[in-house]
Amino acid sequence: MEFYGVDPVYSESGVDLTLLRKNLALTVTQRWEKNFQALKTVQAMREAGRDRRNRNAAQAERPGS
Numbered sequence: 574m575e576f577y578g579v580d581p582v583y584s585e586s587g588v589d590l591t592l593l594r595k596n597l598a599l600t601v602t603q604r605w606e607k608n609f610q611a612l613k614t615v616q617a618m619r620e621a622g623r624d625r626r627n628r629n630a631a632q633a634e635r636p637g638s
Contacts, residue, residue, distance in 0.1 A: 584590055596604060 580590065582591055
């Protein structure tokens with residue numbers, strides 16, 4: 574376990590406590606907004622992957638491909 578100053582950086586199970594403390598310093602509204610932005614990113618990545626798979630499937634179905 575690594576320590577920085579007085580407070581431990583990681584919990585016994587390996588959780589980064591600096592990130593936990595940083596997030597808990599935010600208001601509930603700020604945390605909701607961060608989570609909403611993360612959700613939008615995940616949704617965009619899923620959609621991009623789905624679009625890519627569909628393009629690949631369409632190309633594979635073309636004669637001569």
